[in-house]
Amino acid sequence: MEPISSLCTPALVVDLDIVKRNAQRMIERFQKMGVQLRPHMKTHKTLECADIMTAESRRCIVVSTLAEASFYAEHGFDDILYAYCLPFDKVERCAALSEKLDLFQVLLDHPDALDQLKKRPLTNGRLWHIWLKLDCGNGRAGVLHSEPGALQLAQAIAGTEGVELTGVYAHCGNTYSCKGAEQIQAVAQETTNFVLDFMEKLRAVGITCKSSIGSTPSCSHPVKDMSKLDEVHPGNYVFYDVQQSTIGSCCLDDVAVRVLTRVIGHCPHRNQLLIDCGWSGISLDGAGKLPTGYAVIEGHPNLKLLSMTQEHGRVEPISGSLDYSKYPLGSLLTLIPYHSCATTMMHPVYHVHSGGHLLGKWTPTRGW
Numbered sequence: 001m002e003p004i005s006s007l008c009t010p011a012l013v014v015d016l017d018i019v020k021r022n023a024q025r026m027i028e029r030f031q032k033m034g035v036q037l038r039p040h041m042k043t044h045k046t047l048e049c050a051d052i053m054t055a056e057s058r059r060c061i062v063v064s065t066l067a068e069a070s071f072y073a074e075h076g077f078d079d080i081l082y083a084y085c086l087p088f089d090k091v092e093r094c095a096a097l098s099e100k101l102d103l104f105q106v107l108l109d110h111p112d113a114l115d116q117l118k119k120r121p122l123t124n125g126r127l128w129h130i131w132l133k134l135d136c137g138n139g140r141a142g143v144l145h146s147e148p149g150a151l152q153l154a155q156a157i158a159g160t161e162g163v164e165l166t167g168v169y170a171h172c173g174n175t176y177s178c179k180g181a182e183q184i185q186a187v188a189q190e191t192t193n194f195v196l197d198f199m200e201k202l203r204a205v206g207i208t209c210k211s212s213i214g215s216t217p218s219c220s221h222p223v224k225d226m227s228k229l230d231e232v233h234p235g236n237y238v239f240y241d242v243q244q245s246t247i248g249s250c251c252l253d254d255v256a257v258r259v260l261t262r263v264i265g266h267c268p269h270r271n272q273l274l275i276d277c278g279w280s281g282i283s284l285d286g287a288g289k290l291p292t293g294y295a296v297i298e299g300h301p302n303l304k305l306l307s308m309t310q311e312h313g314r315v316e317p318i319s320g321s322l323d324y325s326k327y328p329l330g331s332l333l334t335l336i337p338y339h340s341c342a343t344t345m346m347h348p349v350y351h352v353h354s355g356g357h358l359l360g361k362w363t364p365t366r367g368w
Contacts, residue, residue: 001357004260005332010281011260012347014239014362016354018256022238023052026219033227038062038081038212040235043341045364046350047075053238062214062233066090069104071365073097081105083169083233085133085141086113095120098128105166109133109143111153114160121162128163131212136194137187138173145170145194151201158207167210167230168202170195175217180248188218192225216240220249241340242296243286252336257350258298259335259343261313263327272306273327275313277335283346284308286338291318295335305335 004013023039030037039053042064050072054061058077063069069082070093078101082094086108097104099122108114108130117128132154135142143150157165172191178184195211202209213226214233226232239257240250259282265274288294293305297315306314315333316322327333337343344350350362 001359004351004353004356004358006358007260007351009260009262009332010277012344012350013258013260014350014352015256015258016352016359018254019049019238020052022240022250022254022256026053026234026237027055029219029222030232033222035227035229036060036231038214038231038233039238040064040083040214040233041068041072043235043239044344044350044362045071045366046362047072048352048362049238050077062235065368066093067365067367069097073101073104079103079105081107081131081169081233083107083131083133083171085109086116088113088116091116091120095122098122099124099126103129105129105131107131107133107169108157109135109141109153111156114153114156114163117163118160129166130157130163131167131169131210132157132165134168134170134195134198136170136172136191136213138171140171140173142170145198150198151205154202154207155205158209165207165209167212168195168198169233170213171233172213172215172218175215176243176247178217178247181221184217184221184248185223188213188221189223189225191218192223192229196225196228216244217247217249220244236341239340239344241343242290242336242338246290252296255336255340257337257340257343259295259337261333261335263329263331263333264312266324266327266329267314268322268324270314271316271322273315273322273324275305275315275333276311277308277313278311279308279346280310281346282308282313282335282337283339283342285342290338295337298334298336300333303333 040062059079133142134145175187210230212231216234216236219234240255261275261277297303
């Protein structure tokens with residue numbers, strides 16, 4: 001087996017042992033709580049990692065793009081939830097998947113989206129399976145949980161011929177502003193409470209359906225009341241990243257991805273190194289706000305990835321002068337990414353290894 005140091009750079013490397021460990025921990029965590037884990041595919045977008053996250057069942061997954069949905073459907077996956085508020089330009093493609101799979105599910109947060117589905121009834125007596133997206137404080141998509149319109153929309157879905165209200169879905173992305181397990185659990189508790197309260201309102205008007213919340217921080221530190229939910233839908237946990245370690249979801253040892261880069265220039269007049277990883281190899285996510293800049297440079301706590309252009313990165317010491325003899329041209333540096341979802345999007349292939357020995361390649365799907 002070739003060592004990862006034999007790769008041309010920049011290269012995204014994935015530690016298979018850490019991936020399996022992260023996936024197994026999440027599976028066991030929610031098995032013990034009696035809650036269905038519906039892992040999100042958006043971080044990796046590969047078949048191999050999906051098999052690991054679903055324990056090779058190829059069932060019960062979440063996707064964020066129709067490209068992912070089609071990719072997984074074509075490779076034998078089923079029970080797929082397209083957890084993105086229904087795009088009107090993609091209704092026909094959603095219908096095709098709904099008519100092909102045993103269970104394809106869509107998400108909406110507006111009455112106009114329900115009207116779009118009414119205009120496209122499915123064939124063979126099939127139903128549109130709809131999840132209602134609730135905003136429980138995240139401030140992105142979703143109808144606000146406390147608005148009368150949320151219950152009215154749920155009732156409209158439940159009362160419409162040809163569709164079924166399958167569940168209520170909330171993303172607690174507001175956990176991403178937390179620091180530490182206590183703050184994460186406070187947000188997870190609040191989101192859970194809002195969803196469970198809404199489920200009570202539904203029951204009061206004779207509606208029963210599933211409930212699901214998710215985010216990697218909340219599912220890494222779940223609260224007891226999450227056992228009252230039907231499902232959870234985290235995704236980033238399979239790779240984790242520096243951002244998750246600063247939030248408190250994991251430690252750096254749990255991060256499964258790295259970007260390998262090489263020193264390509266010495267700039268003593270600026271006290272800097274140049275590396276061959278620019279923003280096209282790791283992304284600008286995180287805006288360089290870490291003490292070490294845009295990434296953590298593994299094994300070199302005094303180095304900072306200060307800035308990047310498309311194909312170049314500027315590295316400088318946090319303090320003192322660079323000893324260039326430690327960083328000869330062509331030498332390897334290892335970057336731990338701030339946000340693995342963004343970094344993986346920069347790479348057409350992932351190099352999978354165990355203990356630094358290459359095992360093969362994973363090829364993600366791309367597009368929308």
